[in-house]
Amino acid sequence: MLALNIAHLDEGHSSQIRQVTPEELELENDDVFISPVDIRFEIDKVGHEFYIKANIKTKTHLLCDRCAEPYDENLDESVRIVITSDSEFGNPEEDIYSITASSTEIDITESIKETLLISLPTKRLCKADCKGLCPVCGTKLNFETCSCKTDEIDPRWEALKKLKGNEKG
Ligand SMILES: [Zn+2]
Ligand SMILES: [Zn+2]
Structure with a gap:
């Protein structure tokens, strides 16, 4: 599980760098995610709301659809996360998490995991001219x-x- 601690964040902008394992993101079940996942969080805190951009980088291990040889591909993706106590909040571009005034930690595993899974290429080629x-x-x-x-x-x-x-x- 990847949890973001929001208890001690300062008002305004801050950033955090985290490195997590595929296991922590529940991505260990196939052989695609084998490298550590580097995440940079850019966080803007406004009162009890947190606007977060997570930049996610990792290396995946894929098999070429044409020649069946393994190859590595770097992923560099981002996801926007909003942590809010306002249940009316909604924007399809963002992942919304609801909190109460006493929340100190938010489990954002799903956002990071889904972003990585969606970014996997549907057509896998070891090189364009394989x-x-x-x-x-x-x-x-x-x-x-x-x-x-x-x-x-x-x-x-x-x-x-x-x-x-x-x-x-
Ligand atoms: Zn032949
Ligand atoms: Zn190939």
């Missing part, structure tokens, strides 16, 4: 070449070849 695998022989075309004439292959034949391959295996 050549992937040869659909015929499986050669890793980023590293080697093969002599298959892939351009001339009818996709229906490709499907058939895969079926045959599966039968054997």
